[in-house]
């Protein structure tokens with residue numbers, strides 16, 4: 001009984017003029033986040049498959065005009081090759097093109113008895129999604145690793161850009177993930193969960209600056225896609241789990257330098273919750289929307305945008321089978 005998808009659809013209407021019945025003026029894209037394949041505690045694989053089925057159902061309805069799926073990080077739980085292969089196989093079942101964005105869990109390979117010497121998850125990510133990331137519609141994807149002086153390692157920053165609909169929509173996928181090792185003295189494996197700027201040649205901050213310069217020449221709605229949201233909830237220390245104040249403000253400063261650009265804002269994941277807020281105090285129109293975790297809530301968001309202007313007019317949350325609901329059902333029987 002509880003197997004069927006509970007379609008909880010609260011709609012954020014972002015445009016006063018709102019969507020008319022002329023659906024051909026609009027297209028949609030889906031957001032998935034925090035799949036965590038390899039997390040055996042959660043039914044990560046089952047929920048990922050179920051999310052794929054749900055998205056394919058949406059895509060089968062031509063009036064949805066679903067054109068892309070963006071996955072905002074943590075596709076794997078501990079970046080193991082088998083996890084990358086599994087998640088790719090599951091996502092390859094999507095009937096619309098999908099674009100993966102790397103998260104902190106995808107950075108450093110480990111299992112219960114072993115851990116890799118260096119954070120080479122980015123290279124494995126690049127290898128796994130090589131076919132997608134080298135498609136002709138992917139712009140400015142780096143061709144390999146650069147020296148990362150922040151963490152003294154080679155890093156392949158998984159940054160890229162996609163333009164849709166005659167350049168009316170610009171999507172910028174960003175890799176801010178820390179490559180710093182988590183506190184080993186506390187028994188942690190893998191990398192720190194937070195973000196770094198990488199303000200050096202080939203690093204994410206400089207790469208973003210270059211994209212913004214290029215986008216000044218064309219009118220479009222700019223959407224950033226990344227794992228960690230710029231602003232963490234007040235009860236979570238951003239410095240450790242996301243950006244921290246000084247990094248967040250430096251990004252705000254960079255974005256604000258390009259006064260002619262039309263930003264929608266950022267779509268992120270990471271904190272395993274739905275959130276709709278603002279990333280920066282002095283950019284009130286720049287939104288920060290977070291999608292809940294696929295592995296927990298089987299969450300999917302569906303975003304509707306205007307084909308001609310790229311303007312985002314609607315975000316719908318779609319919950320899957322809620323684990324708490326399922327648990328309560330089981331307890332009662």
Ligand SMILES: *[C@@H]1O[C@H](CO)[C@@H](O)[C@H](O)[C@H]1NC(C)=O
Nearest residue numbers: 023057060061062063064065
């Ligand atoms: C297809 O999508 C449209 C627009 O969202 C909706 O009105 C319609 O009911 C859907 N059709 C089916 C068969 O689900």
Ligand SMILES: *[C@@H]1O[C@H](CO)[C@@H](O)[C@H](O)[C@H]1NC(C)=O
Nearest residue numbers: 049086088089090091092093
């Ligand atoms: C892909 O879809 C097919 C058909 O629904 C299914 O049999 C297969 O198990 C799916 N593969 C994965 C990896 O989910």
Ligand SMILES: *[C@@H]1O[C@H](CO)[C@@H](O)[C@H](O)[C@H]1NC(C)=O
Nearest residue numbers: 080110111112113114115116
């Ligand atoms: C962990 O990975 C190492 C290296 O690949 C392997 O030798 C070991 O068997 C793995 N341990 C478990 C529990 O899977």
Ligand SMILES: *[C@@H]1O[C@H](CO)[C@@H](O)[C@H](O)[C@H]1NC(C)=O
Nearest residue numbers: 140141142143144145146202
């Ligand atoms: C990658 O690109 C850089 C500059 O864009 C170039 O110097 C380098 O040779 C390229 N590397 C490979 C392996 O193609």
Ligand SMILES: *[C@@H]1O[C@H](CO)[C@@H](O)[C@H](O)[C@H]1NC(C)=O
Nearest residue numbers: 165166167168218219307308
């Ligand atoms: C694409 O955009 C350009 C201006 O940015 C416009 O002149 C052209 O008509 C558009 N083409 C289509 C097919 O909409």
Ligand SMILES: *[C@@H]1O[C@H](CO)[C@@H](O)[C@H](O)[C@H]1NC(C)=O
Nearest residue numbers: 139163165166167214215218
């Ligand atoms: C989109 O913009 C790029 C430059 O960023 C340009 O090379 C390309 O031709 C444009 N595409 C369309 C369909 O206008």
